[in-house]
Amino acid sequence: xxxxxxxxxxxxxxxxxxxxxxxxxxxxxxxxxxxxxxxxxxxxxxxxxxxxxxxxxxxxxxxxxxxxxxxxxxxxxxxxxxxxxxxxxxxxxxxxxxxxxxxxxxxxxxxxxxxxxxxxxxxxxxxxxxxxxxxxxxxxxxxxxxxxxxxxxxxxxxxxxxxxxxxxxxxxxxxxxxxxxxxxxxxxxxxxxxxxxxxxxxxxxxxxxxxxxxxxxxxxxxxxxxxxxxxxxxxxxxxxxxxxxxxxxxxxxxxxxxxxxxxxxxxxxxxxxxxxxxxxxxxxxxxxxxxxxxxxxxxxxxxxxxxxxxxxxxxxxxxxxxxxxxxxxxxxxxxxxxxxxxxxxxxxxxxxxxxx
Amino acid sequence: xxxxxxxxxxxxxxxxxxxxxxxxxxxxxxxxxxxxxxxxxxxxxxxxxxxxxxxxxxxxxxxxxxxxxxxxxxxxxxxxxxxxxxxxxxxxxxxxxxxxxxxxxxxxxxxxxxxxxxxxxxxxxxxxxxxxxxxxxxxxxxxxxxxxxxxxxxxxxxxxxxxxxxxxx
Ligand code: SF4
Ligand code: SF4
Numbered sequence: 032x033x034x035x036x037x038x039x040x041x042x043x044x045x046x047x048x049x050x051x052x053x054x055x056x057x058x059x060x061x062x063x064x065x066x067x068x069x070x071x072x073x074x075x076x077x078x079x080x081x082x083x084x085x086x087x088x089x090x091x092x093x094x095x096x097x098x099x100x101x102x103x104x105x106x107x108x109x110x111x112x113x114x115x116x117x118x119x120x121x122x123x124x125x126x127x128x129x130x131x132x133x134x135x136x137x138x139x140x141x142x143x144x145x146x147x148x149x150x151x152x153x154x155x156x157x158x159x160x161x162x163x164x165x166x167x168x169x170x171x172x173x174x175x176x177x178x179x180x181x182x183x184x185x186x187x188x189x190x191x192x193x194x195x196x197x198x199x200x201x202x203x204x205x206x207x208x209x210x211x212x213x214x215x216x217x218x219x220x221x222x223x224x225x226x227x228x229x230x231x232x233x234x235x236x237x238x239x240x241x242x243x244x245x246x247x248x249x250x251x252x253x254x255x256x257x258x259x260x261x262x263x264x265x266x267x268x269x270x271x272x273x274x275x276x277x278x279x280x281x282x283x284x285x286x287x288x289x290x291x292x293x294x295x296x297x298x299x300x301x302x303x304x305x306x307x308x309x310x311x312x313x314x315x316x317x318x319x320x321x322x323x324x325x326x327x328x329x330x331x332x333x334x335x336x337x338x339x340x341x342x343x344x345x346x347x348x349x350x351x352x353x354x355x356x357x358x359x360x361x362x363x364x365x366x367x368x369x370x371x372x373x374x375x376x377x378x379x380x381x382x383x384x385x386x387x
Numbered sequence: 388x389x390x391x392x393x394x395x396x397x398x399x400x401x402x403x404x405x406x407x408x409x410x411x412x413x414x415x416x417x418x419x420x421x422x423x424x425x426x427x428x429x430x431x432x433x434x435x436x437x438x439x440x441x442x443x444x445x446x447x448x449x450x451x452x453x454x455x456x457x458x459x460x461x462x463x464x465x466x467x468x469x470x471x472x473x474x475x476x477x478x479x480x481x482x483x484x485x486x487x488x489x490x491x492x493x494x495x496x497x498x499x500x501x502x503x504x505x506x507x508x509x510x511x512x513x514x515x516x517x518x519x520x521x522x523x524x525x526x527x528x529x530x531x532x533x534x535x536x537x538x539x540x541x542x543x544x545x546x547x548x549x550x551x552x553x554x555x556x
């Protein structure tokens with residue numbers, strides 16, 4: 032009985048961690064919706080939500096409540112099972128990725144017990160993220176297909192084609208990174224970026240892979256269906272998108288899943304390119320404060336980075352107009368993939384000659 | 388063509404240079420503009436708490452005026468109804484009986500005077516047409532109603548309170 036060998040305490044520890052992370056990402060996603068409106072408002076010299084609670088801080092709750100009490104409509108002729116599965120799948124895949132992100136350094140208790148702030152340290156962490164992100168396309172496809180509406184179907188095909196195209200460049204950009212780190216485990220990748228400055232060079236991958244980072248970032252925009260690549264929705268000029276037929280909380284799930292994705296992707300970017308929870312002079316800080324405080328600081332550092340990246344996503348959304356679909360495809364296939372390949376080649380040459 | 392303002396710019400249709408094709412400089416420029424707006428003052432009026440003064444030509448809800456002695460000024464001439472482009476005004480005239488001089492200023496008065504606020508476009512033509520200074524557009528915002536019936540304002544709704552008997556008509 033292999034199962035019985037697992038320490039009960041271990042299971043409980045992971046359960047608590049998973050719950051905290053899940054609730055945390057839901058909370059961040061909730062306030063990302065509020066933040067998005069505030070950012071938009073500030074950029075357009077407006078005030079933004081300010082009625083529900085101080086500074087409109089209760090707005091996400093009000094929105095959630097509103098969505099709950101809306102009428103639930105399942106269109107006639109839709110495949111009911113898939114129609115309901117779609118938003119569920121979108122939500123599920125959005126939440127799943129958070130499992131492999133190391134949210135902080137290992138925390139060693141007094142009794143010498145090591146508590147890892149990562150739900151699952153699997154040695155193929157990045158592959159896992161990729162797999163799950165690709166699954167997210169099913170949520171979009173199912174939603175569009177099951178609603179039995181040709182416009183939904185068209186926009187879901189559009190979204191799926193975009194996601195699949197950009198995944199290629201996404202992957203190749205990452206391959207260059209992996210060639211350097213030599214590991215697929217998120218934990219190792221973060222450990223390699225320890226501190227900020229080591230041996231006369233920056234440790235963060237952003238400084239080693241600037242081009243790769245750029246490609247990764249652009250693809251992340253496309254994967255997240257965010258402006259300037261929000262072809263999936265195009266609420267202003269094409270139709271509403273794959274969730275046109277959705278109402279009530281099912282629509283809420285779709286919209287909310289996007290914000291969870293935003294949070295998780297920002298965490299992935301921070302982890303892969305901006306050193307995760309590492310920060311300058313962390314060793315000195317670690318010596319100066321206790322382990323508990325140090326862990327807290329590290330988690331806060333990661334969260335700060337994540338929030339900065341989320342803000343960047345929002346700034347871009349309210350700055351750039353949407354790409355036309357052919358331009359989008361051209362950018363993906365004709366610019367980003369060759370660029371990613373070149374980046375991979377350069378990385379390979381550098382590793383082969385400079386580092387040997 | 389003559390330019391109305393000198394703000395128009397000729398569209399440049401020359402092919403994109405390399406610098407433009409990689410989009411990044413343009414994106415960066417756009418970001419500096421939008422981020423610059425963070426430090427600008429917003430122009431929003433927080434409405435219910437903060438009200439903005441009406442412009443002097445604001446045209447709100449109608450009133451029917453009385454003269455200094457509290458008599459109705461309207462003589463049911465129908466000029467306002469004629470001027471009204473939305474055909475919102477209906478009236479019926481009646482003759483003033485002896486003994487009613489304290490109620491109506493002229494020998495003829497409006498027994499019924501209705502403005503259908505669903506039709507009215509608040510153009511103010513009725514005010515301009517009136518030879519007796521009887522109908523005016525006030526500074527009151529048009530309220531909302533739950534039924535169409537109450538949107539037709541009767542004479543009682545429109546007449547201002549009688550200054551003689553302190554509001555009790
Ligand atoms: S304001 Fe214009 S539309 Fe309204 S009643 Fe007067 S004339 Fe007619
Ligand atoms: S309100 Fe003026 S214009 Fe209209 S009927 Fe009366 S007197 Fe004539």
